[in-house]
Amino acid sequence: MDASPLTGRIALVTGATRGAGRAIARELAAAGAHVYCTGRSTRTQGSDYDRTETIEGTAELIAEAGGTATAVAVDHRYRSQVESLIARIESAQGRLDILVNDIGGEAYVDFDVPLWDYDWEQGMKLFDTGFVTHLITSHAALGLLSRTPGGLVIEITDGTREFNARQYRSTVFLDLTKTAVDRLAFAEGHDLKDRGGTAVSVTPGWLRSEMMxxxxxxxxxxxxxxxxxxxxxxxxxxxxxxxxxETPALLARGITALAADPQREEWNTRSTSSFELAQHYGLSDVDGSxxxxxxxxxxxxxxxxxxxxxxxxx
Structure with missing residues:
Protein backbone atom coordinates (compact mmCIF):
# COMPACT_ATOMS: atom_id res chain seq x y z
CA MET A 1 0.00 0.00 0.00
CA ASP A 2 1.03 3.60 -0.58
CA ALA A 3 2.64 4.88 2.63
CA SER A 4 1.21 8.36 1.99
CA PRO A 5 -2.19 7.76 0.38
CA LEU A 6 -3.59 11.13 1.49
CA THR A 7 -0.84 13.32 0.05
CA GLY A 8 -2.39 16.51 -1.32
CA ARG A 9 -5.56 16.17 0.76
CA ILE A 10 -6.66 18.89 3.16
CA ALA A 11 -8.31 17.74 6.39
CA LEU A 12 -10.04 19.53 9.24
CA VAL A 13 -10.28 17.72 12.58
CA THR A 14 -12.35 19.47 15.22
CA GLY A 15 -11.71 18.65 18.85
CA ALA A 16 -8.14 17.72 17.95
CA THR A 17 -6.74 18.72 21.33
CA ARG A 18 -6.75 15.26 22.89
CA GLY A 19 -8.26 11.78 22.80
CA ALA A 20 -9.77 10.56 19.55
CA GLY A 21 -9.42 13.93 17.81
CA ARG A 22 -5.68 14.11 18.46
CA ALA A 23 -5.17 10.51 17.34
CA ILE A 24 -7.21 11.03 14.16
CA ALA A 25 -5.28 14.20 13.29
CA ARG A 26 -1.97 12.38 13.76
CA GLU A 27 -2.97 9.38 11.63
CA LEU A 28 -4.35 11.53 8.80
CA ALA A 29 -1.15 13.57 8.79
CA ALA A 30 0.99 10.42 8.87
CA ALA A 31 -0.86 9.34 5.72
CA GLY A 32 0.12 12.59 3.99
CA ALA A 33 -2.78 14.99 4.62
CA HIS A 34 -2.32 18.60 5.70
CA VAL A 35 -4.42 18.67 8.87
CA TYR A 36 -6.06 21.70 10.44
CA CYS A 37 -6.35 20.94 14.16
CA THR A 38 -8.96 22.95 16.06
CA GLY A 39 -10.04 23.19 19.67
CA ARG A 40 -10.41 25.60 22.58
CA SER A 41 -7.36 24.63 24.64
CA THR A 42 -4.23 26.57 23.77
CA ARG A 43 -1.02 27.39 25.60
CA THR A 44 -2.31 30.87 26.36
CA GLN A 45 -5.93 30.01 27.18
CA GLY A 46 -7.41 26.78 28.44
CA SER A 47 -11.00 25.57 28.33
CA ASP A 48 -13.36 24.65 31.15
CA TYR A 49 -12.14 21.05 30.71
CA ASP A 50 -9.08 22.20 32.68
CA ARG A 51 -6.71 19.83 30.89
CA THR A 52 -3.05 20.24 29.99
CA GLU A 53 -3.33 19.11 26.34
CA THR A 54 -3.39 21.85 23.68
CA ILE A 55 -3.95 22.12 19.94
CA GLU A 56 -0.38 23.39 19.57
CA GLY A 57 0.76 20.18 21.25
CA THR A 58 -1.13 18.13 18.68
CA ALA A 59 0.40 20.06 15.77
CA GLU A 60 3.87 19.66 17.27
CA LEU A 61 3.46 15.89 17.59
CA ILE A 62 2.49 15.80 13.92
CA ALA A 63 5.45 17.94 12.88
CA GLU A 64 7.87 15.81 14.93
CA ALA A 65 6.63 12.77 13.00
CA GLY A 66 7.25 14.50 9.67
CA GLY A 67 3.66 15.55 8.97
CA THR A 68 2.03 18.89 8.25
CA ALA A 69 -0.51 20.50 10.58
CA THR A 70 -1.94 23.90 11.37
CA ALA A 71 -3.34 24.56 14.84
CA VAL A 72 -6.22 27.05 14.99
CA ALA A 73 -8.04 28.07 18.17
CA VAL A 74 -11.77 27.77 17.45
CA ASP A 75 -14.84 27.45 19.67
CA HIS A 76 -17.18 25.59 17.32
CA ARG A 77 -20.26 26.72 19.24
CA TYR A 78 -19.89 30.10 17.50
CA ARG A 79 -20.67 30.39 13.79
CA SER A 80 -18.48 33.45 13.27
CA GLN A 81 -15.38 31.61 14.47
CA VAL A 82 -16.12 28.57 12.33
CA GLU A 83 -16.87 30.66 9.24
CA SER A 84 -13.57 32.49 9.71
CA LEU A 85 -11.78 29.14 9.94
CA ILE A 86 -13.32 27.85 6.70
CA ALA A 87 -12.51 31.14 4.95
CA ARG A 88 -8.90 30.75 6.09
CA ILE A 89 -8.70 27.19 4.74
CA GLU A 90 -10.27 28.26 1.46
CA SER A 91 -7.85 31.16 1.07
CA ALA A 92 -4.77 29.09 1.90
CA GLN A 93 -5.69 25.77 0.27
CA GLY A 94 -8.61 26.35 -2.10
CA ARG A 95 -10.16 23.04 -1.05
CA LEU A 96 -11.23 20.83 1.83
CA ASP A 97 -11.25 17.07 1.35
CA ILE A 98 -11.87 15.58 4.79
CA LEU A 99 -13.93 16.89 7.71
CA VAL A 100 -13.89 15.03 11.01
CA ASN A 101 -16.34 16.40 13.57
CA ASP A 102 -15.09 15.07 16.90
CA ILE A 103 -16.48 17.39 19.58
CA GLY A 104 -18.29 15.27 22.16
CA GLY A 105 -19.42 17.29 25.17
CA GLU A 106 -19.36 14.29 27.51
CA ALA A 107 -17.78 16.40 30.26
CA TYR A 108 -21.15 18.08 30.72
CA VAL A 109 -23.21 14.91 31.29
CA ASP A 110 -25.09 14.31 34.54
CA PHE A 111 -25.82 10.61 34.27
CA ASP A 112 -29.13 8.98 35.22
CA VAL A 113 -30.96 12.26 35.88
CA PRO A 114 -34.56 12.38 34.55
CA LEU A 115 -35.44 15.19 32.18
CA TRP A 116 -37.58 17.13 34.67
CA ASP A 117 -34.75 17.20 37.22
CA TYR A 118 -31.96 17.95 34.75
CA ASP A 119 -30.48 21.42 34.97
CA TRP A 120 -31.60 23.10 31.75
CA GLU A 121 -28.44 25.15 31.21
CA GLN A 122 -26.23 22.10 31.79
CA GLY A 123 -28.33 19.99 29.42
CA MET A 124 -28.23 22.56 26.65
CA LYS A 125 -24.48 22.99 27.15
CA LEU A 126 -24.14 19.26 26.43
CA PHE A 127 -26.41 19.44 23.39
CA ASP A 128 -24.80 22.58 22.00
CA THR A 129 -21.28 21.24 22.50
CA GLY A 130 -21.93 17.66 21.44
CA PHE A 131 -24.28 18.24 18.50
CA VAL A 132 -24.79 21.89 17.49
CA THR A 133 -21.01 22.26 17.01
CA HIS A 134 -21.19 19.49 14.40
CA LEU A 135 -24.11 21.18 12.65
CA ILE A 136 -22.47 24.62 12.63
CA THR A 137 -19.17 23.24 11.32
CA SER A 138 -20.76 21.16 8.57
CA HIS A 139 -22.99 24.06 7.53
CA ALA A 140 -19.92 26.24 7.10
CA ALA A 141 -17.57 23.62 5.63
CA LEU A 142 -19.59 21.46 3.26
CA GLY A 143 -19.86 24.11 0.55
CA LEU A 144 -16.07 24.06 0.23
CA LEU A 145 -15.75 20.31 0.72
CA SER A 146 -18.38 19.53 -1.92
CA ARG A 147 -16.58 21.46 -4.66
CA THR A 148 -14.13 18.59 -5.15
CA PRO A 149 -15.58 15.10 -5.81
CA GLY A 150 -14.56 12.51 -3.28
CA GLY A 151 -14.98 14.61 -0.14
CA LEU A 152 -15.45 12.76 3.15
CA VAL A 153 -17.31 13.81 6.30
CA ILE A 154 -16.90 11.78 9.48
CA GLU A 155 -19.29 12.45 12.36
CA ILE A 156 -17.90 10.95 15.57
CA THR A 157 -20.62 9.81 17.98
CA ASP A 158 -21.12 7.30 20.77
CA GLY A 159 -22.82 4.03 19.88
CA THR A 160 -23.78 2.50 16.57
CA ARG A 161 -27.16 3.23 15.03
CA GLU A 162 -28.25 -0.32 15.82
CA PHE A 163 -27.09 -0.14 19.46
CA ASN A 164 -28.62 3.28 20.12
CA ALA A 165 -31.94 2.24 18.58
CA ARG A 166 -32.52 -0.19 21.43
CA GLN A 167 -30.59 1.46 24.27
CA TYR A 168 -31.41 4.56 26.29
CA ARG A 169 -28.24 6.60 26.80
CA SER A 170 -28.80 7.40 30.50
CA THR A 171 -30.24 10.91 30.11
CA VAL A 172 -32.47 12.62 27.57
CA PHE A 173 -29.88 15.25 26.70
CA LEU A 174 -27.12 12.69 26.09
CA ASP A 175 -29.45 10.35 24.22
CA LEU A 176 -30.62 13.10 21.87
CA THR A 177 -27.10 14.46 21.37
CA LYS A 178 -25.54 11.18 20.28
CA THR A 179 -28.43 9.97 18.12
CA ALA A 180 -28.66 13.40 16.46
CA VAL A 181 -24.99 13.25 15.44
CA ASP A 182 -25.60 9.91 13.76
CA ARG A 183 -28.69 11.24 11.97
CA LEU A 184 -26.69 14.26 10.81
CA ALA A 185 -24.25 11.97 9.01
CA PHE A 186 -27.15 10.10 7.42
CA ALA A 187 -28.66 13.38 6.16
CA GLU A 188 -25.33 14.82 5.00
CA GLY A 189 -24.70 11.67 3.00
CA HIS A 190 -27.85 12.30 1.00
CA ASP A 191 -26.87 15.91 0.31
CA LEU A 192 -23.33 14.95 -0.71
CA LYS A 193 -24.14 11.93 -2.85
CA ASP A 194 -24.76 13.85 -6.06
CA ARG A 195 -21.50 15.78 -5.50
CA GLY A 196 -19.47 12.59 -5.21
CA GLY A 197 -19.11 12.98 -1.45
CA THR A 198 -19.49 10.58 1.46
CA ALA A 199 -20.68 11.07 5.04
CA VAL A 200 -20.34 8.39 7.71
CA SER A 201 -21.20 8.17 11.39
CA VAL A 202 -18.40 6.46 13.32
CA THR A 203 -18.24 5.42 16.96
CA PRO A 204 -15.30 4.19 18.96
CA GLY A 205 -15.85 1.41 21.45
CA TRP A 206 -14.94 1.86 25.12
CA LEU A 207 -12.43 4.63 24.44
CA ARG A 208 -9.39 4.63 26.69
CA SER A 209 -8.58 8.33 26.35
CA GLU A 210 -6.45 10.46 28.63
CA MET A 211 -9.55 11.86 30.32
CA MET A 212 -11.04 8.39 30.85
CA GLU A 246 -9.38 0.51 23.18
CA THR A 247 -6.92 3.31 22.58
CA PRO A 248 -7.88 6.22 20.29
CA ALA A 249 -5.46 4.77 17.72
CA LEU A 250 -7.91 2.05 16.64
CA LEU A 251 -10.55 4.60 15.66
CA ALA A 252 -7.94 6.85 14.03
CA ARG A 253 -6.48 4.03 11.94
CA GLY A 254 -9.91 2.98 10.70
CA ILE A 255 -10.92 6.51 9.70
CA THR A 256 -7.63 7.03 7.88
CA ALA A 257 -8.07 3.77 5.97
CA LEU A 258 -11.60 4.84 5.03
CA ALA A 259 -10.35 8.24 3.84
CA ALA A 260 -7.75 6.49 1.64
CA ASP A 261 -10.23 3.96 0.22
CA PRO A 262 -11.16 4.80 -3.40
CA GLN A 263 -14.42 2.91 -2.79
CA ARG A 264 -15.36 4.89 0.35
CA GLU A 265 -18.66 6.01 -1.18
CA GLU A 266 -19.93 2.51 -0.40
CA TRP A 267 -20.00 3.60 3.26
CA ASN A 268 -22.15 6.68 2.55
CA THR A 269 -24.92 7.39 5.12
CA ARG A 270 -23.88 4.36 7.19
CA SER A 271 -23.21 4.03 10.89
CA THR A 272 -20.07 2.07 11.68
CA SER A 273 -17.64 1.46 14.51
CA SER A 274 -13.91 1.39 15.09
CA PHE A 275 -14.18 -2.41 15.30
CA GLU A 276 -16.02 -2.78 11.98
CA LEU A 277 -13.54 -0.49 10.21
CA ALA A 278 -10.61 -2.39 11.73
CA GLN A 279 -12.12 -5.71 10.70
CA HIS A 280 -12.83 -4.49 7.16
CA TYR A 281 -9.38 -2.96 6.60
CA GLY A 282 -7.38 -5.54 8.57
CA LEU A 283 -6.25 -3.18 11.33
CA SER A 284 -5.51 -3.57 15.03
CA ASP A 285 -5.00 -1.47 18.14
CA VAL A 286 -1.51 -0.61 19.39
CA ASP A 287 -1.35 -3.87 21.38
CA GLY A 288 -2.29 -5.98 18.36
CA SER A 289 -5.86 -6.63 19.54
Whole structure:
Protein backbone atom coordinates (compact mmCIF):
# COMPACT_ATOMS: atom_id res chain seq x y z
CA MET A 1 0.00 0.00 0.00
CA ASP A 2 1.03 3.60 -0.58
CA ALA A 3 2.64 4.88 2.63
CA SER A 4 1.21 8.36 1.99
CA PRO A 5 -2.19 7.76 0.38
CA LEU A 6 -3.59 11.13 1.49
CA THR A 7 -0.84 13.32 0.05
CA GLY A 8 -2.39 16.51 -1.32
CA ARG A 9 -5.56 16.17 0.76
CA ILE A 10 -6.66 18.89 3.16
CA ALA A 11 -8.31 17.74 6.39
CA LEU A 12 -10.04 19.53 9.24
CA VAL A 13 -10.28 17.72 12.58
CA THR A 14 -12.35 19.47 15.22
CA GLY A 15 -11.71 18.65 18.85
CA ALA A 16 -8.14 17.72 17.95
CA THR A 17 -6.74 18.72 21.33
CA ARG A 18 -6.75 15.26 22.89
CA GLY A 19 -8.26 11.78 22.80
CA ALA A 20 -9.77 10.56 19.55
CA GLY A 21 -9.42 13.93 17.81
CA ARG A 22 -5.68 14.11 18.46
CA ALA A 23 -5.17 10.51 17.34
CA ILE A 24 -7.21 11.03 14.16
CA ALA A 25 -5.28 14.20 13.29
CA ARG A 26 -1.97 12.38 13.76
CA GLU A 27 -2.97 9.38 11.63
CA LEU A 28 -4.35 11.53 8.80
CA ALA A 29 -1.15 13.57 8.79
CA ALA A 30 0.99 10.42 8.87
CA ALA A 31 -0.86 9.34 5.72
CA GLY A 32 0.12 12.59 3.99
CA ALA A 33 -2.78 14.99 4.62
CA HIS A 34 -2.32 18.60 5.70
CA VAL A 35 -4.42 18.67 8.87
CA TYR A 36 -6.06 21.70 10.44
CA CYS A 37 -6.35 20.94 14.16
CA THR A 38 -8.96 22.95 16.06
CA GLY A 39 -10.04 23.19 19.67
CA ARG A 40 -10.41 25.60 22.58
CA SER A 41 -7.36 24.63 24.64
CA THR A 42 -4.23 26.57 23.77
CA ARG A 43 -1.02 27.39 25.60
CA THR A 44 -2.31 30.87 26.36
CA GLN A 45 -5.93 30.01 27.18
CA GLY A 46 -7.41 26.78 28.44
CA SER A 47 -11.00 25.57 28.33
CA ASP A 48 -13.36 24.65 31.15
CA TYR A 49 -12.14 21.05 30.71
CA ASP A 50 -9.08 22.20 32.68
CA ARG A 51 -6.71 19.83 30.89
CA THR A 52 -3.05 20.24 29.99
CA GLU A 53 -3.33 19.11 26.34
CA THR A 54 -3.39 21.85 23.68
CA ILE A 55 -3.95 22.12 19.94
CA GLU A 56 -0.38 23.39 19.57
CA GLY A 57 0.76 20.18 21.25
CA THR A 58 -1.13 18.13 18.68
CA ALA A 59 0.40 20.06 15.77
CA GLU A 60 3.87 19.66 17.27
CA LEU A 61 3.46 15.89 17.59
CA ILE A 62 2.49 15.80 13.92
CA ALA A 63 5.45 17.94 12.88
CA GLU A 64 7.87 15.81 14.93
CA ALA A 65 6.63 12.77 13.00
CA GLY A 66 7.25 14.50 9.67
CA GLY A 67 3.66 15.55 8.97
CA THR A 68 2.03 18.89 8.25
CA ALA A 69 -0.51 20.50 10.58
CA THR A 70 -1.94 23.90 11.37
CA ALA A 71 -3.34 24.56 14.84
CA VAL A 72 -6.22 27.05 14.99
CA ALA A 73 -8.04 28.07 18.17
CA VAL A 74 -11.77 27.77 17.45
CA ASP A 75 -14.84 27.45 19.67
CA HIS A 76 -17.18 25.59 17.32
CA ARG A 77 -20.26 26.72 19.24
CA TYR A 78 -19.89 30.10 17.50
CA ARG A 79 -20.67 30.39 13.79
CA SER A 80 -18.48 33.45 13.27
CA GLN A 81 -15.38 31.61 14.47
CA VAL A 82 -16.12 28.57 12.33
CA GLU A 83 -16.87 30.66 9.24
CA SER A 84 -13.57 32.49 9.71
CA LEU A 85 -11.78 29.14 9.94
CA ILE A 86 -13.32 27.85 6.70
CA ALA A 87 -12.51 31.14 4.95
CA ARG A 88 -8.90 30.75 6.09
CA ILE A 89 -8.70 27.19 4.74
CA GLU A 90 -10.27 28.26 1.46
CA SER A 91 -7.85 31.16 1.07
CA ALA A 92 -4.77 29.09 1.90
CA GLN A 93 -5.69 25.77 0.27
CA GLY A 94 -8.61 26.35 -2.10
CA ARG A 95 -10.16 23.04 -1.05
CA LEU A 96 -11.23 20.83 1.83
CA ASP A 97 -11.25 17.07 1.35
CA ILE A 98 -11.87 15.58 4.79
CA LEU A 99 -13.93 16.89 7.71
CA VAL A 100 -13.89 15.03 11.01
CA ASN A 101 -16.34 16.40 13.57
CA ASP A 102 -15.09 15.07 16.90
CA ILE A 103 -16.48 17.39 19.58
CA GLY A 104 -18.29 15.27 22.16
CA GLY A 105 -19.42 17.29 25.17
CA GLU A 106 -19.36 14.29 27.51
CA ALA A 107 -17.78 16.40 30.26
CA TYR A 108 -21.15 18.08 30.72
CA VAL A 109 -23.21 14.91 31.29
CA ASP A 110 -25.09 14.31 34.54
CA PHE A 111 -25.82 10.61 34.27
CA ASP A 112 -29.13 8.98 35.22
CA VAL A 113 -30.96 12.26 35.88
CA PRO A 114 -34.56 12.38 34.55
CA LEU A 115 -35.44 15.19 32.18
CA TRP A 116 -37.58 17.13 34.67
CA ASP A 117 -34.75 17.20 37.22
CA TYR A 118 -31.96 17.95 34.75
CA ASP A 119 -30.48 21.42 34.97
CA TRP A 120 -31.60 23.10 31.75
CA GLU A 121 -28.44 25.15 31.21
CA GLN A 122 -26.23 22.10 31.79
CA GLY A 123 -28.33 19.99 29.42
CA MET A 124 -28.23 22.56 26.65
CA LYS A 125 -24.48 22.99 27.15
CA LEU A 126 -24.14 19.26 26.43
CA PHE A 127 -26.41 19.44 23.39
CA ASP A 128 -24.80 22.58 22.00
CA THR A 129 -21.28 21.24 22.50
CA GLY A 130 -21.93 17.66 21.44
CA PHE A 131 -24.28 18.24 18.50
CA VAL A 132 -24.79 21.89 17.49
CA THR A 133 -21.01 22.26 17.01
CA HIS A 134 -21.19 19.49 14.40
CA LEU A 135 -24.11 21.18 12.65
CA ILE A 136 -22.47 24.62 12.63
CA THR A 137 -19.17 23.24 11.32
CA SER A 138 -20.76 21.16 8.57
CA HIS A 139 -22.99 24.06 7.53
CA ALA A 140 -19.92 26.24 7.10
CA ALA A 141 -17.57 23.62 5.63
CA LEU A 142 -19.59 21.46 3.26
CA GLY A 143 -19.86 24.11 0.55
CA LEU A 144 -16.07 24.06 0.23
CA LEU A 145 -15.75 20.31 0.72
CA SER A 146 -18.38 19.53 -1.92
CA ARG A 147 -16.58 21.46 -4.66
CA THR A 148 -14.13 18.59 -5.15
CA PRO A 149 -15.58 15.10 -5.81
CA GLY A 150 -14.56 12.51 -3.28
CA GLY A 151 -14.98 14.61 -0.14
CA LEU A 152 -15.45 12.76 3.15
CA VAL A 153 -17.31 13.81 6.30
CA ILE A 154 -16.90 11.78 9.48
CA GLU A 155 -19.29 12.45 12.36
CA ILE A 156 -17.90 10.95 15.57
CA THR A 157 -20.62 9.81 17.98
CA ASP A 158 -21.12 7.30 20.77
CA GLY A 159 -22.82 4.03 19.88
CA THR A 160 -23.78 2.50 16.57
CA ARG A 161 -27.16 3.23 15.03
CA GLU A 162 -28.25 -0.32 15.82
CA PHE A 163 -27.09 -0.14 19.46
CA ASN A 164 -28.62 3.28 20.12
CA ALA A 165 -31.94 2.24 18.58
CA ARG A 166 -32.52 -0.19 21.43
CA GLN A 167 -30.59 1.46 24.27
CA TYR A 168 -31.41 4.56 26.29
CA ARG A 169 -28.24 6.60 26.80
CA SER A 170 -28.80 7.40 30.50
CA THR A 171 -30.24 10.91 30.11
CA VAL A 172 -32.47 12.62 27.57
CA PHE A 173 -29.88 15.25 26.70
CA LEU A 174 -27.12 12.69 26.09
CA ASP A 175 -29.45 10.35 24.22
CA LEU A 176 -30.62 13.10 21.87
CA THR A 177 -27.10 14.46 21.37
CA LYS A 178 -25.54 11.18 20.28
CA THR A 179 -28.43 9.97 18.12
CA ALA A 180 -28.66 13.40 16.46
CA VAL A 181 -24.99 13.25 15.44
CA ASP A 182 -25.60 9.91 13.76
CA ARG A 183 -28.69 11.24 11.97
CA LEU A 184 -26.69 14.26 10.81
CA ALA A 185 -24.25 11.97 9.01
CA PHE A 186 -27.15 10.10 7.42
CA ALA A 187 -28.66 13.38 6.16
CA GLU A 188 -25.33 14.82 5.00
CA GLY A 189 -24.70 11.67 3.00
CA HIS A 190 -27.85 12.30 1.00
CA ASP A 191 -26.87 15.91 0.31
CA LEU A 192 -23.33 14.95 -0.71
CA LYS A 193 -24.14 11.93 -2.85
CA ASP A 194 -24.76 13.85 -6.06
CA ARG A 195 -21.50 15.78 -5.50
CA GLY A 196 -19.47 12.59 -5.21
CA GLY A 197 -19.11 12.98 -1.45
CA THR A 198 -19.49 10.58 1.46
CA ALA A 199 -20.68 11.07 5.04
CA VAL A 200 -20.34 8.39 7.71
CA SER A 201 -21.20 8.17 11.39
CA VAL A 202 -18.40 6.46 13.32
CA THR A 203 -18.24 5.42 16.96
CA PRO A 204 -15.30 4.19 18.96
CA GLY A 205 -15.85 1.41 21.45
CA TRP A 206 -14.94 1.86 25.12
CA LEU A 207 -12.43 4.63 24.44
CA ARG A 208 -9.39 4.63 26.69
CA SER A 209 -8.58 8.33 26.35
CA GLU A 210 -6.45 10.46 28.63
CA MET A 211 -9.55 11.86 30.32
CA MET A 212 -11.04 8.39 30.85
CA UNK A 213 -7.85 7.01 32.38
CA UNK A 214 -7.59 9.99 34.70
CA UNK A 215 -11.28 9.83 35.58
CA UNK A 216 -10.96 6.20 36.63
CA UNK A 217 -7.68 6.80 38.43
CA UNK A 218 -5.78 4.23 36.34
CA UNK A 219 -2.90 4.30 33.88
CA UNK A 220 -2.10 2.71 30.55
CA UNK A 221 -0.02 0.18 32.50
CA UNK A 222 -2.64 -0.97 35.04
CA UNK A 223 -6.09 -0.27 33.55
CA UNK A 224 -6.82 -3.86 32.57
CA UNK A 225 -5.86 -5.37 35.93
CA UNK A 226 -7.98 -2.75 37.69
CA UNK A 227 -11.01 -3.53 35.52
CA UNK A 228 -10.56 -7.31 35.86
CA UNK A 229 -10.50 -6.95 39.65
CA UNK A 230 -14.02 -5.48 39.49
CA UNK A 231 -15.65 -8.43 37.72
CA UNK A 232 -19.13 -8.94 39.18
CA UNK A 233 -19.00 -5.79 41.34
CA UNK A 234 -21.73 -3.18 40.95
CA UNK A 235 -20.82 0.51 40.66
CA UNK A 236 -17.10 -0.27 40.75
CA UNK A 237 -14.50 2.11 39.30
CA UNK A 238 -13.35 1.30 36.74
CA UNK A 239 -16.33 -0.85 35.74
CA UNK A 240 -15.58 -4.40 34.66
CA UNK A 241 -16.54 -3.74 31.03
CA UNK A 242 -13.57 -1.37 30.78
CA UNK A 243 -11.61 -4.57 30.01
CA UNK A 244 -12.85 -4.22 26.42
CA UNK A 245 -11.51 -0.65 26.09
CA GLU A 246 -9.38 0.51 23.18
CA THR A 247 -6.92 3.31 22.58
CA PRO A 248 -7.88 6.22 20.29
CA ALA A 249 -5.46 4.77 17.72
CA LEU A 250 -7.91 2.05 16.64
CA LEU A 251 -10.55 4.60 15.66
CA ALA A 252 -7.94 6.85 14.03
CA ARG A 253 -6.48 4.03 11.94
CA GLY A 254 -9.91 2.98 10.70
CA ILE A 255 -10.92 6.51 9.70
CA THR A 256 -7.63 7.03 7.88
CA ALA A 257 -8.07 3.77 5.97
CA LEU A 258 -11.60 4.84 5.03
CA ALA A 259 -10.35 8.24 3.84
CA ALA A 260 -7.75 6.49 1.64
CA ASP A 261 -10.23 3.96 0.22
CA PRO A 262 -11.16 4.80 -3.40
CA GLN A 263 -14.42 2.91 -2.79
CA ARG A 264 -15.36 4.89 0.35
CA GLU A 265 -18.66 6.01 -1.18
CA GLU A 266 -19.93 2.51 -0.40
CA TRP A 267 -20.00 3.60 3.26
CA ASN A 268 -22.15 6.68 2.55
CA THR A 269 -24.92 7.39 5.12
CA ARG A 270 -23.88 4.36 7.19
CA SER A 271 -23.21 4.03 10.89
CA THR A 272 -20.07 2.07 11.68
CA SER A 273 -17.64 1.46 14.51
CA SER A 274 -13.91 1.39 15.09
CA PHE A 275 -14.18 -2.41 15.30
CA GLU A 276 -16.02 -2.78 11.98
CA LEU A 277 -13.54 -0.49 10.21
CA ALA A 278 -10.61 -2.39 11.73
CA GLN A 279 -12.12 -5.71 10.70
CA HIS A 280 -12.83 -4.49 7.16
CA TYR A 281 -9.38 -2.96 6.60
CA GLY A 282 -7.38 -5.54 8.57
CA LEU A 283 -6.25 -3.18 11.33
CA SER A 284 -5.51 -3.57 15.03
CA ASP A 285 -5.00 -1.47 18.14
CA VAL A 286 -1.51 -0.61 19.39
CA ASP A 287 -1.35 -3.87 21.38
CA GLY A 288 -2.29 -5.98 18.36
CA SER A 289 -5.86 -6.63 19.54
CA UNK A 290 -9.14 -5.74 17.83
CA UNK A 291 -11.70 -5.03 20.60
CA UNK A 292 -15.36 -5.53 19.71
CA UNK A 293 -16.77 -3.36 22.49
CA UNK A 294 -20.39 -3.07 21.37
CA UNK A 295 -20.84 -6.84 20.99
CA UNK A 296 -19.16 -7.39 24.37
CA UNK A 297 -21.40 -4.85 26.12
CA UNK A 298 -24.49 -6.38 24.51
CA UNK A 299 -23.37 -9.84 25.69
CA UNK A 300 -22.98 -8.54 29.25
CA UNK A 301 -26.56 -7.29 29.13
CA UNK A 302 -27.83 -10.84 28.61
CA UNK A 303 -25.21 -12.92 30.46
CA UNK A 304 -23.11 -12.71 33.59
CA UNK A 305 -19.47 -11.69 33.35
CA UNK A 306 -18.41 -15.18 34.45
CA UNK A 307 -20.14 -16.69 31.40
CA UNK A 308 -18.26 -14.54 28.88
CA UNK A 309 -14.69 -15.00 27.74
CA UNK A 310 -13.16 -11.59 27.05
CA UNK A 311 -10.75 -13.24 24.60
CA UNK A 312 -13.70 -13.87 22.26
CA UNK A 313 -14.15 -10.11 21.91
CA UNK A 314 -10.55 -8.91 21.57
Missing amino acids: LDGFGVTEENWRAAAEANRGREDAVPPYDFVIS RPDAWSFIAALDSSSADEIDIADYR
